[in-house]
Amino acid sequence: MGEIAERYRRRAEAFERKVAAVRPEQWDNQSPCEKWTAKDVVDHIVMMHGFMLMPVARKLEPANDPLTAFQEARAAVEDVLDDPVLALTETDTPSGRLTTEQHIDQVVSDDLVLHGWDLARATGQDETMDPVDLEALWASTTAIPADVMEKFRTPGAFGEGVEVFGAEVKVPPDAPLQDRLLGLIGRQP
Incomplete structure (x- = not known):
């Protein structure tokens, strides 16, 4: 496998x-x-x-x-x-x-x-997210170029009714990584 x-x-x-x-x-x-x-x-x-x-x-x-x-x-x-x-x-x-x-x-x-x-x-x-997955998702999400991230945040950019990420929710920079990831993708941790 x-x-x-x-x-x-x-x-x-x-x-x-x-x-x-x-x-x-x-x-x-x-x-x-x-x-x-x-x-x-x-x-x-x-x-x-x-x-x-x-x-x-x-x-x-x-x-x-x-x-x-x-x-x-x-x-x-x-x-x-x-x-x-x-x-x-x-x-x-x-x-x-x-x-x-x-x-x-x-x-x-x-x-x-x-x-x-x-x-x-x-x-x-x-x-609680698996720490290995959390690290990987943080790395891949923060590597998304700003213009692509903007498209991900634009409702309908990938088809009618499709929303990839919401507007970023600000969290403190010293917050736990899971909270920072959730805020980045538009979730309220």
Whole structure:
């Protein structure tokens, strides 16, 4: 198993545990994403998994509940990551030409950590991000050029209704790294 596949599996397992821990009455809880409930967070993650599968002619079937939907999306992505031909298929993305596994790594794998925090916050679960993931996400997010970051903060820049990051929330420079990352992507730590 390659590094990208291993990282995805570890992050997907953590996200799945959070989804499984949501009580039925919590699905309508407001998430830190202004327009989303807890269920919307999971729906977004599943939808993004579906987008990652499109370049390799795979698609997800609708599921009846958030946990099953995520488990099926996760299994489909893991199948792609386990297939060297599919994993290394190149496609044009908003970030340039990438292999399917690189695109999965940069989009849904990172989203599992960030939206895992959103889901945890919405449902009263442990919000602590894995320190390894936190360091990696801080490094990659702070390396985004200012013009690209501005595009990420512009609603609709990647399609109608798509918002990557919100407006930066100022946090003290000596705040914990997780708080600084959350503020940078537009979350109120």
